[in-house]
Amino acid sequence: MTSAPTGLGPMIAAASEPDVARPTRTPGGAGRRSAWYRRLTPYLFLLVPVGLLLLLTYTPVVNMFWYSVTDWDGLDKHKAFVGLDNYVEVFTDPDNLRVFYVSLYYVVGSLVQMALALYFATILSFKVRFKNMWKGILFFPYLINGVAIGLIFLNFLKPGGGLDTVLMKTGLESLVHQWTGDPDIANYSLAAVSVWRYTGLTFVMFLGAIQSINSEIYEAAALDGANRWHEFWSIILPSIRPIVGLAFILGISGSLSVFEIPFVMTNGANGTETFVIRTVWMAFQRNTVGLASAMAVVLLVFVLLVTWIQRRLVPEEEVDLT
Amino acid sequence: MFPQKRRLLALAAAGTVLALTAACSGGSGSGDDSSGNADGTPSGKISVLTWRTDLVEDGTFDTYVTEFKKKYPEVTDVKVEGVKDYEGTVKTRMNTDDYGDVLAIPGSVTPDQLPDFFEPLGDQAEMEKDYRWLNDKSFDGKSYGIPVVGNVQGILYNKRVWEEAGITEFPTTPQEFLDDLQTIKDKGVAKVAPLYTNYKDSWALSQWDGWRGAVTADPDALNEMTQTDTPWTPDSDYGVIDGTIYDAVKQGLTEADPTTTDWEGSKRQIGVGDIATMALGSWAIPQMAAAAKDAGADPADIAYMPVPVQVDGKFHTVAGGDYNLGINVHSKNKATARAWIDWFNHDSGYSESQVGLSPLIDGAVPAALESFMSQVEMITMNPAPAGKESLFADIDTASGIVTTDPKYRLQIIDDARSGARTKEQIFDDLNGKWAEGRADAGA
């Protein structure tokens, strides 16, 4: 999960402003030359940013669509057009379909992550001792790099490692498993590590949203004799719904693009291969760039679809928190 | 050459930002500034990619570089890069022009790709007067790589452990091999596992490919594989290899949790006898023996046995080149790169130190392998017939199996552990894909 696309409200608003209507005051002493210069100025400022945008975002997207209908191996000068063959393979090869299935573990993980974040954000928005300490502890994992997290949990989950020791000491030997070795459990373990890593961010987002709720609303509710449970359902949850929607979409797109944790911990073996791991393998090891591009296009379409659905469910203007 | 063409294309695509990109690529020169006279004396600097990260770590390569510079004083720098996960990483780098000056040719490069990536080192016929095992990395009469050392293929084991379990004879069939492993397990002499897969460092699973040809005692095994729709049968090379792996895992003769295996650690474990057996080429013998010595065990415990199949009452072993050194076709300093390869094969003492067979025709058989060699028949695999050099690779890629990549073998281990598929189902699936690949590749 990266901090990706989000509140586009202001942007849309800005885009709908008329392009030319703003009356410009002529600065004192400006002659013909500077009027010409002024018209050119915005283009000069945008030259590099838009150039990079086209080069590093749009060209790859366009190329990717083109590669995806060829049999290109990434090296050959010749790219033969193969129509939709690659897409057929994406959806018929069980090994490819499996990565979608693996994503589901992370989707469920992101739901768990949201529930935990919501719970802790709510209780920490009320009076609690050492509030900052709890907040800091819960958030900190998000700041650690993915490789370190992978290694930390390899150490923690390996047979005879930290978790097994805890279970033995507390008399729960029966729960000891091969956390990354048992194919029925490996994906749960990895998704749990992902929850450990990202809950902090979701939690801080929720907490910020809850704290920006106008305190008068609580006071009014308190007068009405509402208890905490009612406060949560009738005030907090409705107020932060847009942020919850946002966290959800980040969770979904994050689940589809999981890479570091399974890559470091299992290298995608034992049935834990994710979309990105497989795509990179296909492109650079198996040298089927065409097929890998088709995978990437499918992923892109998925993410766009989820974004669109989320937009439909949570109207955009509500996201504007400030 | 086409990479230049690609560069132009990308630049055209960049269009509006030409100025910017030009400014940026100015900072890219990594090692390109080395010169070295085209065909003259070695000079300047080169970079060398090696898979032997351990020899980079322990300073062996520093000694090599010093020696090399002593012989060629005009060489200013040899930058040695130890590459972890060599096959995968270098394969990725070969999507670019930047893969060192001298490098070991990755196993997954197909013969017809050789001229695109590597500088020809000479005519195969001419070079065969000096070197062995050039078939592998030759194409159209030209050789593109020279093996650093020759290996024989089979099984590495801890002799003490096997003897403690009461086994003194080499197993002669895969079933006997499995029974022996079971005995070792039952007697509890190997704490970790009778057979260790090194699953996590998946490249180790590709080492089982060393059995190809030895199982059927057929130097044309791979060429014949391109002619059949069913290479996975109980008696075929691949069938015996993958079947043995499946059965060993299924019967619990391998490590309990394969996802937490560790290559470096496994050296010590086989050294002290916690692991009884691993399927590795003979190149691994000195490494394991050294680890045994470091751990206070007897390095002589590390021994080598042949593939457990007899044809006409004889064991067979495939001898061949280990990694081949080649020169990047984009290298700016080919003369020095060539000097490094020649120096490495003739003067470095690498092959002796690795208990390998020398790549030189007149090289001697090392003492550690003499007894093994006396019990087995050595075979050298035949090259693919002219015009069909890339057929195997084409089928392999088109089938989606990619036998050169350990991925499918990881899957076999997964299935054996979970019981998701039987050996027969796996073989049927692989055969189906292979047949499809043959059809796609027009075989």
Next chain:
Amino acid sequence: MKVAAVTAKYTTLVVASIVTLLPLGLILFGSFKTNQEFLSTNPFQPPADWFNVDNYVLAFTKGGMALAFFNTALIFVAAIAGTILIGAATAYALDRFRFKGRTIVLLLFLLATLVPGVTTQVATFQIINGLGLYGSRWALILLFMGTDIVSIYIFLQFMRSIPRSLDEAAMIEGAGHLRIFFQIILPNLRPAIATVVIIKGIGIYNEFFLPYLYLNDPDKLPISTALFAFKGPYGSQWEAICACVVITIIPILVLFLFLQRYIYNGFTQGATK
């Protein structure tokens, strides 16, 4: 009832904190153990000698951690400077000028937010390689500064809050657009710059995928890739890996303790703006 609720509240907080800190604590323990000790003691047993820094020495001498920090810093400085200039220039042009094609440019940036970078990497690789930047730090710098739409948004937001009267006054005094940009706009964008430096700084520090894909020279690797590379040859020396992990975490921990408030703000803004 009330007491039970309070107890439950604190219990969950304590449990959550343990779950968070335990794996980290065990790594810290491990980093001070000797190889023999690491293999023979259970993970909860504190190290016999808290001053055994051999593993840390190994991480610096063999793992090249110092060089990795230097590389990260180099990439960080260049990429951040580029991001700030690009973000501010974009925001300045889009907010202060009305010109033909403005709507198109806005839409281009808008659409770009919808494309997750990780999906296009297969094709981006060909572009970077085509430019001859594979294996160069410039590849990372270019990607970090050229594909960061979120930062552009943050700048656009803040740009609105800078009164136009400021630049108009300067213009009357005869200042050109470049001068206005550097002397008025950039200084006034300080809060946005701080936010971007924090979010992006942590992002760059932690980034693994891009350097893994684009860099190969062991002397150029930034911190997370160097950590990954260290794991190969030292795979069986977990105590050394532990030390290496701790080394990568310490700078971020120190930063967090000092800049907590800004970091929280930065991430909530980065995610919601």
